[in-house]
Amino acid sequence: MVSCIDIFIALYAVSDGDLLICPTNTLGAHPVEGSWYFYAPNKGAAIFFTVAFCATGVVHAWQSTHYKCWILTPLFPFCALLFTVGFVLRSIGGWHYDILDVYIASLCITYAAPPLLELQNYHVLGRILYYVPYHSPLHPGRVLTTFGFISAIIEALNGWGASYSVNQSLPDNQRAIGHGLIKTALLLQLVHGSINGRLSSTLLTLYVSVVLIVVRTIFRTVEYFGVAAVNLSKIEDPMTLSPLLRYEAYFYVFEGATMIINSVLFNVRHPRRYLPESNKIYLAEDGVTEVEGPGFEDGRPFWQTLLDPFGLWTKDKASQAKFWEKQPTQVEVNAADQGKEKPQRS
Numbered sequence: 001m002v003s004c005i006d007i008f009i010a011l012y013a014v015s016d017g018d019l020l021i022c023p024t025n026t027l028g029a030h031p032v033e034g035s036w037y038f039y040a041p042n043k044g045a046a047i048f049f050t051v052a053f054c055a056t057g058v059v060h061a062w063q064s065t066h067y068k069c070w071i072l073t074p075l076f077p078f079c080a081l082l083f084t085v086g087f088v089l090r091s092i093g094g095w096h097y098d099i100l101d102v103y104i105a106s107l108c109i110t111y112a113a114p115p116l117l118e119l120q121n122y123h124v125l126g127r128i129l130y131y132v133p134y135h136s137p138l139h140p141g142r143v144l145t146t147f148g149f150i151s152a153i154i155e156a157l158n159g160w161g162a163s164y165s166v167n168q169s170l171p172d173n174q175r176a177i178g179h180g181l182i183k184t185a186l187l188l189q190l191v192h193g194s195i196n197g198r199l200s201s202t203l204l205t206l207y208v209s210v211v212l213i214v215v216r217t218i219f220r221t222v223e224y225f226g227v228a229a230v231n232l233s234k235i236e237d238p239m240t241l242s243p244l245l246r247y248e249a250y251f252y253v254f255e256g257a258t259m260i261i262n263s264v265l266f267n268v269r270h271p272r273r274y275l276p277e278s279n280k281i282y283l284a285e286d287g288v289t290e291v292e293g294p295g296f297e298d299g300r301p302f303w304q305t306l307l308d309p310f311g312l313w314t315k316d317k318a319s320q321a322k323f324w325e326k327q328p329t330q331v332e333v334n335a336a337d338q339g340k341e342k343p344q345r346s
Contacts, residue, residue, distance in 0.1 A: 034097070036098065049252070057077050057084060059267045082110070087110070114217070
């Protein structure tokens, strides 16, 4: 994902730090002097998404309490809160679009949520692998740390590139390197963010969520590439800029709409409707019986699990044991307590 101020950095850097008094309004038809947004933000749309994200966030908080899964899904309500605050600030920007602090804060807070939603997806994926351990290529508990580590590297690359691109004292070639680093980070994110294991049909929700986040990331990538390729201080006609910058509708379609759909999707198809509360309960290989086993163990130091999550070089006997091939104690799972349909019993 584009870091929270990548777009602002690009605009600020190539304009030599001067406020661009040549933006357009939402329809891209008339200039709006003094706006940092390149248009006059639509107040009604910002208020609508504020209310929508607040509502879905409240539902997520209730679901996390109802299903007793705050450990599993803490980022759903938190990200909804971030989006709510971000769109509140954007609503304020609809009246005060010339205030730089409001502009930066609205972008930073809004852009901070999607990477966290990616981490939440990794967490859900790990929880699914606990439920079907024989399909897991690595310790399910390492899914979050492994892919979160990859995300951290990419975000660090984003920040490194941003620091180069914003520093006006650097030569043009070093600033070009900065833009290149950000572009590389964005492309890497598109690649690693689209990879998921082939599991059962219960992954459909996760697949749809990944698609929504990837679509949103593609939009941000194209948007950034477009603004980084031009020198805004030399633009005589702002109408020649990329439509992604001039039309607010793109922001609401690819940022607001995709993320609210993603949030509501998990309201409707919450992971705990399909997964048991305990990660020691898993689905037997017959596909119909739920059993309780010892769960995964990994006696390796944390740094080894981080650098070698698949156990290719630093193996641990406990983590390699296929406990599902033993005869664990079969348990009856209360469908009402688990919030999911009760599997058939053999």
